[in-house]
Amino acid sequence: xxxxxxxxxxxxxxxxxxxxxxxxxxxxxxxxxxxxxxxxxxxxxxxxxxxxxxxxxxxxxxxxxxxxxxxxxxxxxxxxxxxxxxxxxxxxxxxxxxxxxxxxxxxxxxxxxxxxxxxxxxxxxxxxxxxxxxxxxxxxxxxxxxxxxxxxxxxxxxxxxxxxxxxxxxxxxxxxxxxxxxxxxxxxxxxxxxxxxxxxxxxxxxxxxxxxxxxxxx
Amino acid sequence: xxxxxxxxxxxxxxxxxxxxxxxxxxxxxxxxxxxxxxxxxxxxxxxxxxxxxxxxxxxxxxxxxxxxxxxxxxxxxxxxxxxxxxxxxxxxxxxxxxxxxxxxxxxxxxxxxxxxxxxxxxxxxxxxxxxxxxxxxxxxxxxxxxxxxxxxxxxxxxxxxxxxxxxxxxxxxxxxxxxxxxxxxxxxxxxxxxxxxxxxxxxxxxxxxxxxxxxxxx
Numbered sequence: 001x002x003x004x005x006x007x008x009x010x011x012x013x014x015x016x017x018x019x020x021x022x023x024x025x026x027x028x029x030x031x032x033x034x035x036x037x038x039x040x041x042x043x044x045x046x047x048x049x050x051x052x053x054x055x056x057x058x059x060x061x062x063x064x065x066x067x068x069x070x071x072x073x074x075x076x077x078x079x080x081x082x083x084x085x086x087x088x089x090x091x092x093x094x095x096x097x098x099x100x101x102x103x104x105x106x107x108x109x110x111x112x113x114x115x116x117x118x119x120x121x122x123x124x125x126x127x128x129x130x131x132x133x134x135x136x137x138x139x140x141x142x143x144x145x146x147x148x149x150x151x152x153x154x155x156x157x158x159x160x161x162x163x164x165x166x167x168x169x170x171x172x173x174x175x176x177x178x179x180x181x182x183x184x185x186x187x188x189x190x191x192x193x194x195x196x197x198x199x200x201x202x203x204x205x206x207x208x209x210x211x212x213x214x215x216x217x218x
Numbered sequence: 219x220x221x222x223x224x225x226x227x228x229x230x231x232x233x234x235x236x237x238x239x240x241x242x243x244x245x246x247x248x249x250x251x252x253x254x255x256x257x258x259x260x261x262x263x264x265x266x267x268x269x270x271x272x273x274x275x276x277x278x279x280x281x282x283x284x285x286x287x288x289x290x291x292x293x294x295x296x297x298x299x300x301x302x303x304x305x306x307x308x309x310x311x312x313x314x315x316x317x318x319x320x321x322x323x324x325x326x327x328x329x330x331x332x333x334x335x336x337x338x339x340x341x342x343x344x345x346x347x348x349x350x351x352x353x354x355x356x357x358x359x360x361x362x363x364x365x366x367x368x369x370x371x372x373x374x375x376x377x378x379x380x381x382x383x384x385x386x387x388x389x390x391x392x393x394x395x396x397x398x399x400x401x402x403x404x405x406x407x408x409x410x411x412x413x414x415x416x417x418x419x420x421x422x423x424x425x426x427x428x429x430x431x432x433x434x435x436x
Contacts, residue, residue, distance in 0.1 A: 058354070060362040087344045089351035090358075114340065121339035122332065126305045128346050133307035135353060136276070140308075142360050143397045144278040179361045 003103050006074045007048060012119040020113065026104040030096040036080065039091035043083030045104045049075050052100025053161075056092045057176075066179030068092060069134040070161075078127050081107035084114075142179070145218070150178055151188045152217035155198070155207060165207040174205075192216070221321050224292045225266060230337040238331065244322040248314040254298065257309035261301030263324045267293050270318025271379075274310045275394075284397030286310060287352040288379075296345050299325035302332075360397070363436070368396055369406045370434040373416070373425060383425040392423075410434070 003025060004010040010018065026045075030036055036054065037044040047054065054071040056079065071077050071094075082088040084107045114120045141150055154177060158167050171185045178185070189205065192198045197212040198205055207213060221243060222228040228236065244263075248254055254272065255262040265272065272289040274297065289295050289312075300306040302325045332338045359368055372395060376385050389403045396403070407423065410416045415430040416423055425431060 058358065058361075060358075062362075064362065066357075066361055085344060085347045087347035087351060089348075090354035114336075114343075116336050118332075118334050118336045118339050121336050121343060125332075125339060125343055125346065126303060128343065128350065129303045129305035130307075132346065132350050132353070133305060135350070135357065136308035139284075139353065139357060139360070140276065140278075142357070143276075143284050144280075144282065 001050060003048070006050070008076075009119055009123045012123075013113070013117070017113050017117065017120075020109060021105060024106050024109045026106075028102055028104060030100045030102065032096055032099050034096045035093060036096060036102075037077075037092070037094040039093055043107045044080040044094075045106045046081045046110050047071070047077040047094065048103045048105070049073055049077075050101040050103065052096060052102065053098040054094055054100060054102075055097045055177075056094050058090070058092055060179075064179060064181075065176040066138075067177040068138060069131060070097070072161075076127060078124065078131065081105075081110060083107055084111040147178070147180060147184060148188050148191070148216055149218050151185060152192070152197075152213045154178060155192075155205065156210060156213055156217060159207050159210070165210070167205045167207070168203060169205060170203055219268060221266070224268070226292075226294075227337055227341045230341075231331070231335070235331050235335065235338075238327060239323060242324050242327045244324075246320055246322060248318045248320065250314055250317050252314045253311060254314060254320075255295075255310070255312035257311055261325045262298040262312075263322045264299045264328050265289070265295040265312065266321045266323070267291055267295075268319040268321065270314060270320065271316040272312055272318060272320075273315045273395075274312050276308070276310055278397075282397060282399075283394040284356075285395040286356060287349060288315070290379075294345060296342065296349065299323075299328060301325055302329035365396070365398060365402060366406050366409070366434055367436050369403060370410070370415075370431045372396060373410075373423065374428060374431055374435060377425050377428070383428070385423045385425070386421060387423055388421055 036047065049071050051073050054077060055067055056069050057065050057067045059065055077094060079092050080094050114124055151174065154174060159165055171189060172182045175182045175185045189198060189200055193200050195212055197209045199208050254265065267289050269291055272295060273285055274287050274295065275283045275285045277283055295312060297310050298312050332342055369392065372392060377383055389407060390400045393400045393403045407416060407418055411418050413430055415427045417426050
């Protein structure tokens with residue numbers, strides 16, 4: 001799988017634009033847990049995931065986290081290059097959730113092409129609209145759902161991503177995804193266990209009744 | 219004030235694009251309280267506020283509301299034309315908060331220009347990034363702040379918008395802005411009154427100590 005094969009609008013670039021990207025493209029591997037982009041500290045560039053999984057999240061002053069969205073194979077992370085858009089007034093952190101291979105397009109290269117290319121600019125629009133939609137989904141969850149519903153929905157999503165009912169995940173990690181506290185999550189999970197929906201072990205959560213979890217998620 | 223004077227990228231449009239917009243532009247007035255765009259029901263088009271004030275909000279299944287952002291003189295509302303971007307997977311409602319005069323650019327006209335014009339597409343990007351930033355601010359408020367902090371911040375914002383410490387606003391309306399319940403807001407406001415920060419009357423809230431409110435807002 002080469003960059004031109006998975007960069008969605010490669011064929012819409014002019015030859016000189018393709019050349020420019022080729023000359024500045026970087027390939028990188030990141031171990032699970034590595035932070036690839038850290039808020040306002042850097043303007044990393046656009047990240048195109050070849051294989052692996054990334055997580056974009058925000059941090060509170062007290063160090064609480066909440067996941068905004070995830071990026072999988074062939075997904076492109078725009079906000080790691082947010083310096084190129086002056087109207088972006090927020091900062092995210094991007095971390096590898098699994099060992100990840102990715103390409104980095106330097107922000108200034110992408111920006112210089114976007115400024116003159118309607119296809120690239122329109123593509124960027126769609127990309128931002130996708131992330132915006134994910135964040136709007138999060139707002140609706142946070143505003144209208146109770147924490148038990150959000151935990152149940154999160155476990156179902158994790159199981160779908162992993163293709164397994166056996167999740168190697170700590171209560172702390174669940175809390176960091178949902179912007180909650182470990183104690184709150186532990187209380188929820190114990191309640192789920194009493195309901196027969198999950199089985200808890202040290203460092204892992206097994207989904208034993210997805211239907212029950214779906215009921216709780218509402 | 220004419221449309222070309224306040225549409226920020228008028229001078230970057232080609233003459234035929236200007237002509238196209240001129241031929242399809244609509245001018246409208248909306249009374250305070252009028253709903254200008256209603257979720258997925260319609261694809262109204264881009265709204266450019268000449269004078270007045272609009273509010274964009276989302277609704278829960280149970281009819282609870284939360285304000286996403288406001289639009290003032292010369293602001294442009296993009297998501298009332300969200301049908302033109304297929305990646306926008308959420309629906310907002312736009313309501314006039316004051317008597318408002320506005321122009322409407324039909325979505326299909328704007329879209330056809332945006333597809334070929336890098337300046338228009340880049341401008342749309344910046345517009346979306348601005349709204350995205352406002353929604354991210356909301357997420358941070360909802361995730362990390364307590365309701366008393368949010369109510370205090372909201373009252374200060376209102377006073378700044380109105381240029382007055384005397385706000386003609388009901389507890390219900392405050393609740394609808396913040397995605398809360400009237401009873402919760404009433405409880406907060408009574409606490410603020412006891413602190414000497416506000417004085418409550420039927421249908422109005424007077425800010426009597428902005429500094430105290432700023433302390434509460436944190």
